[in-house]
Amino acid sequence: MNSEIIAIGSELLTPYRVDTNSLFLTDQLNQFGSEVVWKTVVGDDRIRLTETIALAWKRSDLIFTIGGLGPTEDDLTRECAAAALGKQLRQDDSLVEEIEARFRARNMEMPRINLRQAMVIEDAVVMKNRNGTAPGLWIEDRGKVLVLLPGPPRELRPMFEEFCLQRLRQLLPPAIILSRVLRLTGLTESAAEELAAPIYTRYQNPVTTILASPGEVQLHLRSRGKDEAEAQDPLEKLSSQLEQALGGYIFSTSGESLEEVVGELLRTQKATLSVAESCTGGLLAQRITSVSGSSSYFLGGIVCYSNAVKLDWLDVPSDSLEQDGAVSAVVAQALAEGIRRKINSTLGVGITGVAGPTGGTSHKPVGLVYLALAGPEGTQVIEKHYLGERETIRWQASQAALDLIRRTLAGKVQNGLI
């Protein structure tokens, strides 16, 4: 059974808002083996909305509308859906009572316009809304289904999970889709493709999709079967082959971010971390501390934008700054070792580079970054050349720094040194 999604609301036809609810619905529907084949955005316009629902009812089996269930004149989904299907709308007295009770509980009288939300299409099943006044409706007729869902995600999602999931399970042939995301860093999309394609193209199931963003490549594996076992088996097989081929580039296979993976490694190894950032300007510290509980392993950081701070706070030798310049391997090393010594942490990171768009020279172009990691066994320094805008360069540098920590800690685990 194919699906179609209709997102309703004039605000979704402005330059400011995009429909994202359909991503959640698509993911859910895919897990039942139902593909979304059309998505439509239509405004709060009676004629166009009725036409859109009527067309979907004609051409698709499973239709989800999102939004337009509020109490105001603009909220037309109930009426237009009834008109499109040629069905009656009637007031549901128990719904009137429920909505009244909701208002009473807050010591308010129900405004008369909220009566609109108690209007129900004939033969429809009412879906309770735990987080708002707009109930949803589920209409089945001659093998087709039309579902009206509210627009706010915090109303839509629980309603879908509590009500629609169960109904869909009854309705659709048993099918399960399991998915896994392999998250990689340290290689380009085409390099990942080159390593992964010979493996995943041998499989019709799972289906593999490669998505890339600066500093990260993701392999999305989706495996289908009529039950868990049938879906699990090929997923495990493909996943383990890919993990073998891509090895150290993979930092997570169950959704964790790179900063979470690094945090977990630091925590289990009882190691602490400090950072000295120049070009990333606090981004690395911000990412590390975005993880709840990071105060147990992250001791602190310095954003050493001026040379004075590099000199005074981190004992970067003035010779190095003069001879090699602030953007150099020796300064990166001095930053990493300086912050580690001063803060007395297990590991210290130093980053210096040219984030651009100005400040580059032929010798030290925009995108040149030096990263250093100082630890009990010495200091590693790496040189990177990034392309892109200021924020892209900064992001990639922070990503590479996190990955350097990850590889160092994971390598130790593998070598049995800790």
Next chain:
Amino acid sequence: MNSEIIAIGSELLTPYRVDTNSLFLTDQLNQFGSEVVWKTVVGDDRIRLTETIALAWKRSDLIFTIGGLGPTEDDLTRECAAAALGKQLRQDDSLVEEIEARFRARNMEMPRINLRQAMVIEDAVVMKNRNGTAPGLWIEDRGKVLVLLPGPPRELRPMFEEFCLQRLRQLLPPAIILSRVLRLTGLTESAAEELAAPIYTRYQNPVTTILASPGEVQLHLRSRGKDEAEAQDPLEKLSSQLEQALGGYIFSTSGESLEEVVGELLRTQKATLSVAESCTGGLLAQRITSVSGSSSYFLGGIVCYSNAVKLDWLDVPSDSLEQDGAVSAVVAQALAEGIRRKINSTLGVGITGVAGPTGGTSHKPVGLVYLALAGPEGTQVIEKHYLGERETIRWQASQAALDLIRRTLAGKVQNGLI
């Protein structure tokens, strides 16, 4: 003339990708007074795509398709558009030559599949693609227009700007839409609405939309006229009335971010800045340094996650830490004054708080944040209570800190003190 946008590509029907090109197109079309009344996403499927274009051609005046112009079997837009309009496709020899030349210039032979990109619908005007091999097509027939644009934004945008803008100007009645965004911080959406609604509801033109995100409220004003003067006049009038009513809450009226506004104030006043962050963990420094050229006023920062760093590096008195705790007004003040003194900057910021989700107590709940700004005239400390998740709380705290700097510097300008 109403518009309709069709985004083409099976990847836009997965849970991972959303169409954002239509936001750019909508903005452009709105500026000609054309409203977008439908947006459709359809996959790389011959039957569905033909049906979608045929329907749009029937019901709308101005139709833009995005994507599906590549050289592969999946790229069906040319063929389906021809079928939907009942027109012929023919090979354009000058296009063949151009595409061949593009490959030759890179010492490559044109793969035969690229011949598909030289297929042109009869009566169509070819739109050159500066950044790729896929040319666009512009088809006018009996007062209707169908435009086929490539999917990658870096191909679509220049093509639209260089070709479509001029054609639309000839086609559409003279109309101009001017827009302005008032960006506010320091008040809630409903407080902004309460102040602004009595003013903007008096105007049919401009149309005003309020959008809110954590720590920011935006008023989007869109004014329409047959020429610049006719659109400009009501825009200026409404804008100045709103600016008067909302006063100090407005930080920008021409698109600048809060960190850019603060940067500009620091630069013109020749003031420098340093920051000491606890709960925001580097976010404030990262935002400040995201502005190119920030090294001229931002000297450095410390992420003082551990108490040892607060004590050793910033001379926060151990008494304060013990008696009042790390999250307290006195510690925020000590951080601001400590970093300012140590780095020798004009202004110093201190932030300490409970970002959550753990670590809150009944006395100091999650969301409690103290912000301090130290300057030549003394130190201000403010206490804030934020709701939301860790990242939302951190974001709002960084926003409030930037706004405290802005208000302090802007206040001085107004009082003529600097």
